Amino acid sequence: MLPNNIQIIESTLREGEQFVGASFSTEDKIQIAQSLSNFGVEYIELTSPCASPNSLEDCIKIANLNLNSKILTHIRCHLEDAKVALATGVDGIDVVIGTSSYLREFSHRKSISQIIDTATDVLTYIKKQNSAIELRFSTEDSFRSSKTDLIKVYQTINDLNVVDRFGIADTVGIATPDSVYDLVETVRSITDSDIEFHGHNDTGCAIANSYSALTAGATHIDTTVLGIGERNGITSLEGLIARLYAIDPESIRNKYKLHCLHELNQLVADKVEIEIPFNHYITGLTAFTHKAGIHAKAILNNPETYEILNPNDFGLTRYISIAHKLTGWNALQDRASQLGIHIDSDSLKEVTLHIKAMADHKRITLSDVDEILHQWADNNNSSISSMKMN
Ligand code: HCA
Ligand code: CU
Numbered sequence: 001m002l003p004n005n006i007q008i009i010e011s012t013l014r015e016g017e018q019f020v021g022a023s024f025s026t027e028d029k030i031q032i033a034q035s036l037s038n039f040g041v042e043y044i045e046l047t048s049p050c051a052s053p054n055s056l057e058d059c060i061k062i063a064n065l066n067l068n069s070k071i072l073t074h075i076r077c078h079l080e081d082a083k084v085a086l087a088t089g090v091d092g093i094d095v096v097i098g099t100s101s102y103l104r105e106f107s108h109r110k111s112i113s114q115i116i117d118t119a120t121d122v123l124t125y126i127k128k129q130n131s132a133i134e135l136r137f138s139t140e141d142s143f144r145s146s147k148t149d150l151i152k153v154y155q156t157i158n159d160l161n162v163v164d165r166f167g168i169a170d171t172v173g174i175a176t177p178d179s180v181y182d183l184v185e186t187v188r189s190i191t192d193s194d195i196e197f198h199g200h201n202d203t204g205c206a207i208a209n210s211y212s213a214l215t216a217g218a219t220h221i222d223t224t225v226l227g228i229g230e231r232n233g234i235t236s237l238e239g240l241i242a243r244l245y246a247i248d249p250e251s252i253r254n255k256y257k258l259h260c261l262h263e264l265n266q267l268v269a270d271k272v273e274i275e276i277p278f279n280h281y282i283t284g285l286t287a288f289t290h291k292a293g294i295h296a297k298a299i300l301n302n303p304e305t306y307e308i309l310n311p312n313d314f315g316l317t318r319y320i321s322i323a324h325k326l327t328g329w330n331a332l333q334d335r336a337s338q339l340g341i342h343i344d345s346d347s348l349k350e351v352t353l354h355i356k357a358m359a360d361h362k363r364i365t366l367s368d369v370d371e372i373l374h375q376w377a378d379n380n381n382s383s384i385s386s387m388k389m390n
Contacts, residue, residue, distance in 0.1 A: 002248040003214045009196060010041040010237060012224040012268060013062075014074045017047050019228035021272040028271050029058050030065070035264045036225075037067035040256040041237070045072045045222070049088050050081045056088070063089040070134070077119055082126050092134030093126055094167065095119070099149055100141035112149045116156050127162035136196060138167025142183060143175045151186065158191045165194040165220060170209060173202025173231075177212035184216035196220035199235050201227060206235040207281075211243050225268040226276065238265065242281040246308050259315035282309060288318040293328020296320045300334050323369045325359035327352065332373070339370060341377045351376050 013029055016022055024032065029046075036044050044067070049056040063071045070091040075081035077097035085093045097115055098107055110118065119137060126135055137157050139145060157163055166187055170180070180197065187195055197213035197220070199206040210221045227236030238261060245252040252258070265283045269276050278285045288311040290299050298305035299320060311318050322331045329345070329352040336343050343351065355372060358364055 002244055002251055003217075003219075005219060006214060006244065007042040007194075007220045008237070008240065009043040009045055009072065009220050009222045010036050010069070010224070011045040011074075011198075011222050011234070012036065012228065012237075014045040014047045015198075015222065015229040015234055016224040016268070016272075018230045019224075019233060019272060021274060022228065024271060026054065026058050026061065029062060032225075032268060032271070033062050033065065033067060033069075033071075035260065035267055037069040038257060039260045039264055041069050041223075043072050043092070043220075044069045045074055045094060046090070047073070048075045048081060049073055049084045050075065056084065059085075059088045059090065063091070072134070072136075077115075077122050079122055079125060082122050086126060086129050086133070090133075092136065092164075094136045094138065095122060095126075096138045096140050096167065096169070098140040098171075099145040099153060101146075102144060103141050112152065116153055119153070119157055120160060123157065123162050124160060134164045135162060136165040136167055137163045138169055138196065138198070140169050141171040142168045143170050143179060144172065147183070147186065150183070151190065154187055154190050158193065163193060165196050166191055167196040167198060168213070168218075169198040170200055170206075171198075173200035173205070175199065175209050176205055177208045180209045180212040181216040184213045184218050188217035194219040196222065198222040200230065201232055201234060206233075207239040207243050210235045210240055225264060226272075226274070226280065228268070228272060236281060237261075238281040238283055242309060245313075249310070249313065253313060258313050261314055262316060282314055282316075287311075288316060289321055290318065291321045291324065292326045293331060296322065296331035296334075297328055300330055323355075323359070323364045323366045325356045327355060327359070327369075332369070335369065336373050336377075339373060341373055343373070343377055343380065347376065347380060 012032060033044050046059050046062060047055045049059040059073050072092040072094050073085050073090045074094040075085050077095050097119060104110060123137055139150060154166060168183055168187060184195060195218040197210055197218045199209040221240055223235050223237040223240050225237050227233040262283045265276050276283050290296055295306050320331055322335055329348045332352055333348050355369060
């Protein structure tokens, strides 16, 4: 079973805009927001309206589309940013401020008590202006911040009673599942509010870290389509979906339109001019491709033997690769029957040896295999008919 009420904060239109290849037009953003909402993510996070004139206009437009997903925007912990964000009509505002010594020293130059004072001013101001707004407060670079500092910051902000959700951000991808568990558990002990986790993927831990956050009591996970974002990005939507589906397929099938995932990936890949990586979760070219004869045999008998994700649930199909030296006679038999060819099992075993030997010498293709199967069947049929004639 999955932890209760997990919600996705889809940040392709915020963190994803920080991907080097991203430059979304208004139309692009609307198209992506509609696809995300149609897929069923609970929240869509948009770039700060203070980033550029278009960011402001687009934020207002998307907030007024009346999508099923709630619309959030993301701002620095500044009063001026808060005023602009409040005027856009979004459902929620995500406020962030850096707490690590790196950011305090080399970015905003504020002490922890100044951070607390500024956050107190900004957050109480926002909630006073609009009590219905969903307000989130997050510390940037949480995992390189002192835990004592973090506890002080979260505790003080929690006591204000104005924040709906606390964010924890692994801004540089340094966290591990253990350190995430530990910090989320600590924040959980401070507040009853929701907790959001945002994890970068510099060392490949983003999905595992997000999952660990959920098990420690987090309620919201940030994702982007294909994981795009600063550097090599954050938890991908597809990776999180795969992780959660593997635990509880039924609730993920009920919650999200899984059939739309591939199209959504292709849409974003096209917009940022990249290919979907071949090994991407669910939608990568090889995600449902099986090769070794031993695997192929079992997959043909029962796909669950080697698949924890059912490609059909995602509107996709599995593929069994047979044109190689690791092939097996069960897979070749399946291919023969797809081609309408009948070959008895003894002959098939011989054909298999022939194909393996051939593949040892050169790269072969499916058409080579098909040709061999046809030839073998023709030869056998002609020898059978010549036997009959004699
Ligand atoms: C950044 C900011 C952020 C913010 C995450 C959050 C990060 O671009 O550095 O608001 O929780 O990774 O810290 O994306
Ligand atoms: Cu980030």
